[in-house]
Amino acid sequence: MxxxxxxxxxxxxxxxxxxxxxxxxxxxxxxxxxxxxxxxxxxxxxxxxxxxxxxxxxxxxxxxxxxxxxWTRAKKEALVKGDFDRIKILSECKNETHHKNISK
Structure with missing residues (x-):
C-alpha cells in the first residue's frame, strides 16, 4: 500500500x-x-x-x-509545535456577528 x-x-x-x-x-x-x-x-x-x-x-x-x-501563519506554527489547543482557539470565529459574540 x-x-x-x-x-x-x-x-x-x-x-x-x-x-x-x-x-x-x-x-x-x-x-x-x-x-x-x-x-x-x-x-x-x-x-x-x-x-x-x-x-x-x-x-x-x-x-x-x-x-x-x-491556514494563517499562526495556525501553521501551532501545528508545527503540536499545540492543538492553540489551533482550536485560532480557528474560532471572531466576527462581531457570529452567534457566540452577539450580546443577549
Missing part, C-alpha cells in the same frame, strides 16, 4: 512551504538540492522539515494539504 505525506518546510526566509508526496525522503532531497529551479523553495534554501503527516488515502492527503495552505 502506498503512503502519502503532507509536509511543512521552513525556509531560510522564515516562510513556510507546504507540499504533498508519496516519497518524503526523495522530495526533501529534491527541495534541498534545488532539483527544480522553478520551485518556491529553490531560492529559499536551506530548508528544515518542520512537520509531516502520513496518509493512506491520496484524497485525504490532498484535502489536508489544501486545508493547511489556507
Amino acid at each position: 502506498l503512503s502519502y505525506y503532507v509536509y511543512i518546510l521552513k525556509c531560510a526566509d522564515n516562510s513556510y512551504y507546504i507540499g504533498i508526496t508519496n516519497d518524503l525522503d526523495r522530495r526533501i532531497i529534491e527541495h534541498s538540492t534545488g532539483f527544480n529551479r522553478n520551485c518556491y523553495t529553490f531560492k529559499r534554501r536551506p530548508l528544515k522539515l518542520e512537520f509531516q503527516q502520513e496518509f493512506n488515502d491520496v484524497l485525504e492527503a490532498i484535502y489536508f494539504e489544501k486545508k493547511l495552505k489556507g
Whole structure:
C-alpha cells in the first residue's frame, strides 16, 4: 500500500512551504538540492522539515494539504509545535456577528 505525506518546510526566509508526496525522503532531497529551479523553495534554501503527516488515502492527503495552505501563519506554527489547543482557539470565529459574540 502506498503512503502519502503532507509536509511543512521552513525556509531560510522564515516562510513556510507546504507540499504533498508519496516519497518524503526523495522530495526533501529534491527541495534541498534545488532539483527544480522553478520551485518556491529553490531560492529559499536551506530548508528544515518542520512537520509531516502520513496518509493512506491520496484524497485525504490532498484535502489536508489544501486545508493547511489556507491556514494563517499562526495556525501553521501551532501545528508545527503540536499545540492543538492553540489551533482550536485560532480557528474560532471572531466576527462581531457570529452567534457566540452577539450580546443577549
